[in-house]
Amino acid sequence: MNIIHPRLVLVAALMALPALAQVAARDILASPNENWLTYAGDYQGKRHSPLKQITPHNAGSLVPTWTNHISGASHLEASPLVYDGVMYITNTNEVIALDTRSGRIIWRYKDTRSKKQNVNRGAAILGDRVYFVTSDVHLVALDRRTGAVAWVKQYGRVEDGLYASAAPLAVKDKIIVGVSGGDSGMRGYVTAFSADKGEELWRLYTVPAKGEPGAESWGGYIEWGGGATWLSGTYDPELNLLYWTTGNPWPDFYGGDRKGDNLYTCSLLAIDLDTGKMKWYFQFTPHDTHDWDAQSWPVLLDTEINGRMRKVVMHPNRNGFLYTLDRTTGEFLRATKMVDKLDWASGFDAKGRPILVPGKEPSPAGTYVCPGVRGAANWMAPTYTPGTGLLYVMNLEQCDVFTSSAQEPEPKKNFAGGGAGPKHNEPGQFFLRAYDPKTGKRAWEYPLTGKAASWSGAVSTAGGVVFFGDDDGQLVALDAKTGQHLWHYLMGENLTAAPIVYSVDGKQYVAICSATAVFNFGLFEAQKPMALPAMRTQP
Amino acid sequence: MAGILAAQHEVRDEKKSKNPAIGNPEAIAAGQKLFFASCAGCHGPTGGGGRGPNLRERGAWHPMDDDAMFTIVQKGVPGTDMPALNRPDNEVWQIVAFVRSLTAPAMEANAPGDIEAGRRLYWGSAGCSQCHMIAGKGGFPGPDLTNIGALRSLNEIRTSILDPSERGVTENQPVRITFRNGATLEGICVDRTNYAMQVIDRAGTPHRIGMNQVEAIVFSKKSSMPDDYKTRLSREQLQNLLAYLSRQSTRPPAE
Numbered sequence: 152m153n154i155i156h157p158r159l160v161l162v163a164a165l166m167a168l169p170a171l172a173q174v175a176a177r178d179i180l181a182s183p184n185e186n187w188l189t190y191a192g193d194y195q196g197k198r199h200s201p202l203k204q205i206t207p208h209n210a211g212s213l214v215p216t217w218t219n220h221i222s223g224a225s226h227l228e229a230s231p232l233v234y235d236g237v238m239y240i241t242n243t244n245e246v247i248a249l250d251t252r253s254g255r256i257i258w259r260y261k262d263t264r265s266k267k268q269n270v271n272r273g274a275a276i277l278g279d280r281v282y283f284v285t286s287d288v289h290l291v292a293l294d295r296r297t298g299a300v301a302w303v304k305q306y307g308r309v310e311d312g313l314y315a316s317a318a319p320l321a322v323k324d325k326i327i328v329g330v331s332g333g334d335s336g337m338r339g340y341v342t343a344f345s346a347d348k349g350e351e352l353w354r355l356y357t358v359p360a361k362g363e364p365g366a367e368s369w370g371g372y373i374e375w376g377g378g379a380t381w382l383s384g385t386y387d388p389e390l391n392l393l394y395w396t397t398g399n400p401w402p403d404f405y406g407g408d409r410k411g412d413n414l415y416t417c418s419l420l421a422i423d424l425d426t427g428k429m430k431w432y433f434q435f436t437p438h439d440t441h442d443w444d445a446q447s448w449p450v451l452l453d454t455e456i457n458g459r460m461r462k463v464v465m466h467p468n469r470n471g472f473l474y475t476l477d478r479t480t481g482e483f484l485r486a487t488k489m490v491d492k493l494d495w496a497s498g499f500d501a502k503g504r505p506i507l508v509p510g511k512e513p514s515p516a517g518t519y520v521c522p523g524v525r526g527a528a529n530w531m532a533p534t535y536t537p538g539t540g541l542l543y544v545m546n547l548e549q550c551d552v553f554t555s556s557a558q559e560p561e562p563k564k565n566f567a568g569g570g571a572g573p574k575h576n577e578p579g580q581f582f583l584r585a586y587d588p589k590t591g592k593r594a595w596e597y598p599l600t601g602k603a604a605s606w607s608g609a610v611s612t613a614g615g616v617v618f619f620g621d622d623d624g625q626l627v628a629l630d631a632k633t634g635q636h637l638w639h640y641l642m643g644e645n646l647t648a649a650p651i652v653y654s655v656d657g658k659q660y661v662a663i664c665s666a667t668a669v670f671n672f673g674l675f676e677a678q679k680p681m682a683l684p685a686m687r688t689q690p
Numbered sequence: 691m692a693g694i695l696a697a698q699h700e701v702r703d704e705k706k707s708k709n710p711a712i713g714n715p716e717a718i719a720a721g722q723k724l725f726f727a728s729c730a731g732c733h734g735p736t737g738g739g740g741r742g743p744n745l746r747e748r749g750a751w752h753p754m755d756d757d758a759m760f761t762i763v764q765k766g767v768p769g770t771d772m773p774a775l776n777r778p779d780n781e782v783w784q785i786v787a788f789v790r791s792l793t794a795p796a797m798e799a800n801a802p803g804d805i806e807a808g809r810r811l812y813w814g815s816a817g818c819s820q821c822h823m824i825a826g827k828g829g830f831p832g833p834d835l836t837n838i839g840a841l842r843s844l845n846e847i848r849t850s851i852l853d854p855s856e857r858g859v860t861e862n863q864p865v866r867i868t869f870r871n872g873a874t875l876e877g878i879c880v881d882r883t884n885y886a887m888q889v890i891d892r893a894g895t896p897h898r899i900g901m902n903q904v905e906a907i908v909f910s911k912k913s914s915m916p917d918d919y920k921t922r923l924s925r926e927q928l929q930n931l932l933a934y935l936s937r938q939s940t941r942p943p944a945e
Contacts, residue, residue, distance in 0.1 A: 681884075
């Protein structure tokens with residue numbers, strides 16, 4: 152049966168539809184533009200779109216252009232990808248391709264045999280493939296056009312306390328993935344696969360094996376030490392280094408069985424892309440007992456520090472400080488307080504090791520510590536706007552009471568060695584805060600009014616607008632320079648994902664996942680009446 | 691949801707028995723003999739139905755778990771024509787294993803045949819790979835078959851090959867579109883409203899079409915799958931092809 156018509160080529164040209172275009176590695180280097188090709192939009196973690204149609208002057212006329220409730224979804228955390236007018240989002244063990252013009256579904260792939268059901272934070276795209284991880288730690292490569300399966304590779308076992316949730320990172324010819332599960336005992340790692348065949352190329356463990364360098368920073372339980380890699384990382388093409396963060400040591404709240412710094416947990420690792428070797432590490436919170444995973448985006452930017460241009464990595468850390476490190480060497484340059492409520496450290500030594508305030512360890516009776524267990528920052532995406540020179544971070548002002556227990560740790564049983572939570576009358580409050588990377592100081596802040604239960608992040612545009620999800624279920628637009636409110640829209644659900652910006656048919660849009668739906672926003676444009684086409688079915 | 695991979699959405703969640711007969715090729719073969727003797731009179735020799743319900747079409751009977759099926763075969767359904775079998779338990783389990791194999795994922799059926807010959811046929815003279823993909827290789831616009839052994843029963847795969855339009859094509863309909871500018875496009879319609887349509891052409895390219903560009907649409911009820919495999923394939927070739935296809939799975943059968 153011949154279903155190719157000679158005039159198809161003409162159609163393709165007229166409709167500006169590409170024939171078998173592929174996402175090249177250099178396209179991701181050029182992202183974001185009309186496309187949004189990697190979790191943070193770019194490798195630097197800036198989440199900054201060069202699109203300029205939406206500005207502080209017209210943002211007030213943004214309207215939803217479509218909404219698609221994703222059947223079966225209850226907790227979407229994906230940052231969408233957009234390539235060539237097709238949007239890719241993920242749900243638990245599932246990828247969905249949507250037509251950005253209509254919001255309708257083109258294809259949907261679900262792995263019904265996964266042994267776990269956890270949240271998923273997004274996909275990666277390279278060549279003709281879309282990559283994502285199943286909850287039970289399989290990397291899946293799908294044909295981006297149809298969702299057909301190219302290969303499925305298992306890279307970890309549920310039986311070892313692992314699961315997977317982070318978006319893979321596609322760099323050059325590799326797909327980089329991490330693992331989750333650090334709150335119940337596991338051993339974290341970052342793994343690289345070849346993008347074409349799915350061959351495992353290297354694996355870097357975030358906790359040393361017994362006898363390896365760094366193992367002396369542990370007592371018992373090193374084999375279940377944690378250091379999960381549950382958020383994807385950023386990448387510097389010139390240095391050829393990946394920047395990946397690691398989670399808490401286990402058990403989370405009791406450190407008596409793991410005396411020492413517990414390398415390389417709560418750290419930022421600089422990893423050679425080709426070899427998987429650690430070039431340097433920086434541990435933000437040595438011997439963490441507050442579950443302050445280092446999972447937040449390492450944002451790579453070049454800025455003046457003390458009168459000198461530096462290649463830095465900025466890291467808004469869960470422990471309450473905004474860190475600035477030299478990203479070539481890992482040298483500690485500065486740490487400044489992000490939150491007003493911070494009482495566990497009084498400062499830093501020259502190498503960036505925090506000077507501890509005594510009496511802030513979790514205790515059987517409970518110890519009041521600021522920030523709380525969710526941290527001053529977390530995996531909610533920050534954004535950096537070169538135009539304003541500001542870094543925008545979602546901050547949580549909250550203190551918790553931390554308890555601990557010297558009970559014998561039991562891996563894989565949800566044992567955390569204690570717990571943490573706010574005092575009854577002390578709920579947290581979120582702020583979107585703008586920081587000047589030159590000084591690390593706050594430029595302005597925008598307070599939120601909800602119950603501090605969201606996990607949404609931010610995106611910024613060259614048009615001068617910052618978009619973020621608030622904890623009242625609203626997408627909000629602010630003037631990037633001043634923090635002035637421009638627009639908001641209530642989606643009516645808890646938000647646990649970050650917005651993105653893209654364009655199709657020459658028009659700029661903002662998209663975000665709510666708990667159960669994908670929302671797409673554009674500048675208001677009156678619809679024209681549409682004549683229905685003649686339609687018939689032949690037998 | 692009318693996606694090209696609609697086949698992948700079905701979840702089979704009936705509780706499986708731990709009885710060793712289930713999925714055991716020898717038990718299934720023994721169960722088939724017992725089925726011929728005691729059940730085929732009403733349910734048809736291959737479970738296709740007659741006086742009793744069709745056991746191969748899952749929609750035609752209430753899906754039940756293995757233990758419930760055991761009880762019904764052994765004790766019958768009082769007040770209906772379904773009699774009690776009253777045979778030794780192991781024989782009843784063999785019958786249950788056979789009936790289950792009619793609808794179980796093909797990968798569990800241990801389908802007989804020459805897998806290697808089936809593979810050659812698939813990628814060669816039968817032409818399957820021109821329109822279907824397995825593990826990222828092959829063509830469009832047929833559904834991906836990488837996981838077909840886990841998603842479809844052996845019987846469903848057989849029917850799709852021999853009589854692709856049997857049930858009428860309601861998903862992935864072949865479509866021919868005439869645009870207002872005179873251009874045309876043919877492909878598979880994966881989704882349609884009055885205002886937008888998504889079509890995947892034979893090159894695998896998704897087309898996102900606004901209906902304001904469209905003059906006319908002609909759908910076909912006939913599957914774009916060739917309908918002559920009934921005569922093109924010998925009995926042995928079909929068996930080999932099924933042996934190959936039934937083993938296509940993204941995960942090992944043990945999982």
